[in-house]
Amino acid sequence: MSLKKTLTIAGSDTSAGAGMQADLKTFQELNTYGMVALTAVVTMDPETWGHDVTPLPIDLLDKQIKTALSIGPDAIKTGMLGTEEIISRAAQAFKDSDAEIFVVDPVMVCKGEDEVLNPGNTDAMIKELLPLATVVTPNLFEAGQLSGLGKLTSIDQMKEAARIIHERGAQHVVIKGGKALEGQEAMDLYFDGKTYTLLITEKFQSSYNHGAGCTFAAATTANLANGQSPREAIINAKGFVASAIKYGWKMNDFVGPVQHGASNKVEKIEVATKEV
Numbered sequence: 001m002s003l004k005k006t007l008t009i010a011g012s013d014t015s016a017g018a019g020m021q022a023d024l025k026t027f028q029e030l031n032t033y034g035m036v037a038l039t040a041v042v043t044m045d046p047e048t049w050g051h052d053v054t055p056l057p058i059d060l061l062d063k064q065i066k067t068a069l070s071i072g073p074d075a076i077k078t079g080m081l082g083t084e085e086i087i088s089r090a091a092q093a094f095k096d097s098d099a100e101i102f103v104v105d106p107v108m109v110c111k112g113e114d115e116v117l118n119p120g121n122t123d124a125m126i127k128e129l130l131p132l133a134t135v136v137t138p139n140l141f142e143a144g145q146l147s148g149l150g151k152l153t154s155i156d157q158m159k160e161a162a163r164i165i166h167e168r169g170a171q172h173v174v175i176k177g178g179k180a181l182e183g184q185e186a187m188d189l190y191f192d193g194k195t196y197t198l199l200i201t202e203k204f205q206s207s208y209n210h211g212a213g214c215t216f217a218a219a220t221t222a223n224l225a226n227g228q229s230p231r232e233a234i235i236n237a238k239g240f241v242a243s244a245i246k247y248g249w250k251m252n253d254f255v256g257p258v259q260h261g262a263s264n265k266v267e268k269i270e271v272a273t274k275e276v
């Protein structure tokens with residue numbers, strides 16, 4: 001049986017809970033053949049866990065994309081891109097490919113770090129990535145930036161942000177409330193251009209959640225590549241990441257990654273939905 005091929009254009013998280021490592025682990029768990037075009041390498045100071053982002057030379061990214069496209073990905077996902085030039089390259093990679101699925105995880109901040117990686121990137125993401133996106137998966141902060149609405153704190157504000165992001169070209173929008181949204185449950189808002197649906201699970205421990213966003217977007221990508229509808233792909237990805245967070249673990253005094261394989265190996269978590 002041949003596997004669907006999923007390509008991530010993303011950064012390397014040396015601690016391996018997030019970034020392209022999370023993407024590859026998730027692609028593997030969900031039965032696709034994962035491939036990578038690396039944009040940057042993130043290293044951490046062992047004393048403080050402060051992040052240092054080193055972009056790769058652009059011609060090296062070009063060579064990776066050329067190689068990967070020659071293999072023929074069925075679906076492409078983006079993660080940390082870091083510069084406007086790399087954002088353009090990611091958009092062009094999708095246009096140059098035969099892939100029909102483009103999942104954009106608009107990474108602007110690393111959890112625990114509140115500094116935006118590069119403020120000029122937001123405009124480039126709006127202009128170049130949103131019009132191509134099959135699915136876009138901003139967290140609460142990123143949705144505020146992509147919609148121009150700023151800080152979002154309620155479901156009504158999330159609905160307005162989702163509407164604007166959809167209008168800017170993304171076909172399916174998921175705004176991740178996650179732990180940033182107050183309440184007992186972990187709620188994400190899904191908008192397909194017609195209906196607003198809340199995706200709900202229990203809110204689990206939230207200290208060991210490094211890589212949750214990457215894992216969610218990668219699971220959505222793999223599910224779409226395997227033929228699920230956008231709605232199914234997104235709901236199943238939410239269950240997959242909820243299990244990964246429930247069984248997240250302490251790596252050191254600073255960080256704990258999700259357990260990418262928990263949904264398949266430990267416990268599958270059901271997702272409730274509610275139209276709003």
Ligand SMILES: Nc1ncnc2c1ncn2[C@@H]1O[C@H](COP(=O)(O)OP(=O)(O)O)[C@@H](O)[C@H]1O
Pocket residue numbers: 111138139140176177178179180186187188201202203204205206209211212213214216238241242245
């Ligand atoms: N404590 C939690 N319990 C259950 N699900 C969570 C928790 N925190 C985040 N999630 C879910 O994990 C996914 C990733 O969200 P989030 O952590 O906000 O993204 P990011 O890592 O990009 O900031 C979303 O589906 C979100 O609802």
Ligand SMILES: Cc1ncc(COP(=O)(O)O)c(C=O)c1O
Pocket residue numbers: 010011012013014018019020042079080107109110111209210211212213214215
């Ligand atoms: C390379 C890379 N990509 C993406 C992220 C974002 O991770 P998360 O899934 O926690 O939003 C990080 C965070 O450290 C990272 O290092």
Ligand SMILES: [Mg+2]
Pocket residue numbers: 107139213214
């Ligand atoms: Mg994220």
